[in-house]
Amino acid sequence: MIIDVKGLYHSYTNDDNYAVKDVNFSVKKGEIFGFLGPSGAGKSTTQKILTGLLPLQKGKASIDGNNVKKSPNRLFNTIGVSFERANVYKKLTGIENLEFYSKMFNVKTLNPLKLLRMVGLENAANKRAEGYSKGMLQRLVFVRSMINDPKIWFLDEPTSGLDPTTASKIKEIIKDKQRKGTTIFLTTHNMHIAEELCDNIALINEGEINLIDSPRNLKLKYGEKLIKAEYKINGELRKERFSMINKEEIDKLNEIIKKGKVETLHSQEATLEEIFIKVTGRGLK
Amino acid sequence: MLRVISIFKRDFKSSIRDNMLLYMMIVPLLLALGLKLFIPSANNLTVKFAIDKSLDKEVIETFEKYGEVELYDNKDKIIQRVNKMDDIAGITLNENGLLQAVIEGNEQKETPGMAKMIIKNINRNDKGDLNFIISNIGYKMSPVASIGSASLIIVSIMLGGMIIGFNIIEEKENNTLNALTVSPMNRKEFICGKSIIGIIIPIIQSLLMLWILDLFHVNIFMILVLIVSSSLIAIVLGFLIGVLSNNQIAGIANMKGLMLLVSASILGAVLLDSSKHFLLYWSPLYWSFMGLHGAILEIITWSKVGINVLGTLITTNIIFLVAKKKIRKGLS
Ligand SMILES: Nc1ncnc2c1ncn2[C@@H]1O[C@H](COP(=O)(O)OP(=O)(O)OP(=O)(O)O)[C@@H](O)[C@H]1O
Numbered sequence: 001m002i003i004d005v006k007g008l009y010h011s012y013t014n015d016d017n018y019a020v021k022d023v024n025f026s027v028k029k030g031e032i033f034g035f036l037g038p039s040g041a042g043k044s045t046t047q048k049i050l051t052g053l054l055p056l057q058k059g060k061a062s063i064d065g066n067n068v069k070k071s072p073n074r075l076f077n078t079i080g081v082s083f084e085r086a087n088v089y090k091k092l093t094g095i096e097n098l099e100f101y102s103k104m105f106n107v108k109t110l111n112p113l114k115l116l117r118m119v120g121l122e123n124a125a126n127k128r129a130e131g132y133s134k135g136m137l138q139r140l141v142f143v144r145s146m147i148n149d150p151k152i153w154f155l156d157e158p159t160s161g162l163d164p165t166t167a168s169k170i171k172e173i174i175k176d177k178q179r180k181g182t183t184i185f186l187t188t189h190n191m192h193i194a195e196e197l198c199d200n201i202a203l204i205n206e207g208e209i210n211l212i213d214s215p216r217n218l219k220l221k222y223g224e225k226l227i228k229a230e231y232k233i234n235g236e237l238r239k240e241r242f243s244m245i246n247k248e249e250i251d252k253l254n255e256i257i258k259k260g261k262v263e264t265l266h267s268q269e270a271t272l273e274e275i276f277i278k279v280t281g282r283g284l285k
Numbered sequence: 286m287l288r289v290i291s292i293f294k295r296d297f298k299s300s301i302r303d304n305m306l307l308y309m310m311i312v313p314l315l316l317a318l319g320l321k322l323f324i325p326s327a328n329n330l331t332v333k334f335a336i337d338k339s340l341d342k343e344v345i346e347t348f349e350k351y352g353e354v355e356l357y358d359n360k361d362k363i364i365q366r367v368n369k370m371d372d373i374a375g376i377t378l379n380e381n382g383l384l385q386a387v388i389e390g391n392e393q394k395e396t397p398g399m400a401k402m403i404i405k406n407i408n409r410n411d412k413g414d415l416n417f418i419i420s421n422i423g424y425k426m427s428p429v430a431s432i433g434s435a436s437l438i439i440v441s442i443m444l445g446g447m448i449i450g451f452n453i454i455e456e457k458e459n460n461t462l463n464a465l466t467v468s469p470m471n472r473k474e475f476i477c478g479k480s481i482i483g484i485i486i487p488i489i490q491s492l493l494m495l496w497i498l499d500l501f502h503v504n505i506f507m508i509l510v511l512i513v514s515s516s517l518i519a520i521v522l523g524f525l526i527g528v529l530s531n532n533q534i535a536g537i538a539n540m541k542g543l544m545l546l547v548s549a550s551i552l553g554a555v556l557l558d559s560s561k562h563f564l565l566y567w568s569p570l571y572w573s574f575m576g577l578h579g580a581i582l583e584i585i586t587w588s589k590v591g592i593n594v595l596g597t598l599i600t601t602n603i604i605f606l607v608a609k610k611k612i613r614k615g616l617s
């Protein structure tokens with residue numbers, strides 16, 4: 001296991017008020033592991049403990065066999081970290097930010113201009129970051145995190161706040177990295193991202209992981225099959241969803257079909273959000 | 286090492302792009318130009334001696350140390366010269382073969398005073414080490430010039446520290462410190478890299494200021510030793526301000542408080558009677574100022590510079606030990 005976490009707790013106030021509680025999970029080499037949960041769930045807190053930005057208070061966590069409590073500095077040559085809040089030098093241009101950061105590594109780093117081009121920032125390469133929009137800053141932090149071509153890559157909300165085109169560019173880059181063998185830990189409150197990218201997802205709420213599984217298994221186990229029907233009753237068009245595991249609802253749908261009033265029928269899968277609500281009792285927003 | 290230099294280069298680049306920091310880098314030079322306007326030209330201040338050519342070479346050389354020497358053939362010519370408009374003291378031998386000063390009587394008191402003092406010393410011990418006397422006179426330069434120049438160097442050293450502080454505030458405000466923490470860079474490299482600017486800037490500024498103030502004849506090496514040792518306290522205080530201030534505004538407020546302490550140390554050194562100087566021994570800047578002032582007046586020996594450097598280092602170290610915990614905590 002390339003990332004191994006056991007019984008992790010963290011309190012910002014050093015009391016019983018835990019931001020993460022008894023978190024356990026492990027990530028296999030080469031997989032994309034997602035933390036899916038609403039705001040304040042403890043996603044960033046977990047990532048910060050793993051990357052050493054927060055102290056390990058209680059529990060065990062190791063990365064590539066190194067205890068995060070005393071991981072050697074050189075370990076970071078193989079780790080990439082992207083932040084949810086863009087943190088760059090505002091007086092430096094995009095390319096200067098990348099060039100400076102690349103000097104911090106002992107390993108071969110990727111070409112800054114190429115990286116900027118990958119996320120469509122080539123025209124802003126020589127513009128100071130203080131003039132970047134929020135989305136541009138986020139892309140800059142994203143490519144900065146891959147400058148050392150990391151073996152293990154931590155991404156905190158990599159696509160939040162980006163337009164769909166840019167977001168899908170980012171998703172492609174992430175998938176491409178995985179194909180080349182990078183292990184990726186990402187946090188998100190977006191079920192589509194989680195579903196599209198992750199091999200395994202941890203559903204986290206109020207600091208606790210409720211469930212870990214692959215998106216497919218989650219759906220098989222927890223997603224009830226639904227049928228969405230449009231039918232006419234008393235000349236009035238109605239839309240309704242029927243659960244295929246609820247006897248009453250199946251009977252009701254049968255009734256409607258028998259009467260021949262159905263206009264359209266669609267089978268529908270439960271979304272991850274619906275599963276999330278079912279498991280944790282709350283939504284992702 | 287490469288990382289240390291990269292950090293320094295980044296700080297420098299970022300600082301010259303920040304209006305306030307750029308201003309802090311230029312202001313000592315502007316002050317030096319201003320000071321230059323206030324200082325009467327060097328010639329007006331030099332004490333002049335009209336000396337009998339036939340006097341001992343050593344005697345003439347001694348007078349040359351303290352002022353401008355003009356040589357004349359005999360006593361009459363000397364008297365003629367002394368009677369001219371400007372201030373000059375004639376030096377000849379009296380009937381008993383002893384040195385005497387010939388004065389007109391309307392000179393400013395420095396000229397005859399200086400002449401008498403030098404004669405007294407030559408008479409007392411033939412090969413006199415005059416350091417003691419000189420250090421109490423310092424006639425060669427006006428106090429405005431010597432105190433002003435030494436103070437400007439201290440200001441430039443302190444501003445170097447403040448630039449470090451503001452760069453740390455920037456790292457904190459933008460959270461860029463986190464990005465460095467998750468890189469292979471270690472804390473030592475960070476601290477060294479950030480510190481360089483606090484040494485380099487005062488050195489460059491001071492050299493430029495000495496040049497502006499026509500002071501390149503002083504012992505530059507001595508001045509550099511004093512600057513480097515004094516910059517350590519500025520670096521410590523710069524880091525302290527950096528970790529204590531959450532934004533530029535708070536940084537400026539803290540900097541003002543600090544400058545008050547700096548001014549107190551300099552004013553104390555200038556205004557207090559030397560018997561009360563022990564009241565300032567706690568301040569590294571007092572030691573720096575005394576050293577720099579002496580070096581600019583060229584009245585200080587290396588051993589005295591050593592004492593001043595030692596004073597600076599010991600007091601800096603004490604302050605560092607007190608501040609260390611705060612700095613370490615603030616950077617993590
Ligand atoms: N620096 C901090 N000091 C005190 N409490 C904090 C701090 N950072 C986070 N918290 C608290 O810890 C809990 C978890 O926060 P965290 O940032 O890990 O959530 P998250 O899942 O990343 O949320 P988001 O989707 O908004 O990024 C929240 O209740 C939050 O208020």
Ligand SMILES: [Mg+2]
Pocket residue numbers: 043044045084156
């Ligand atoms: Mg977060």
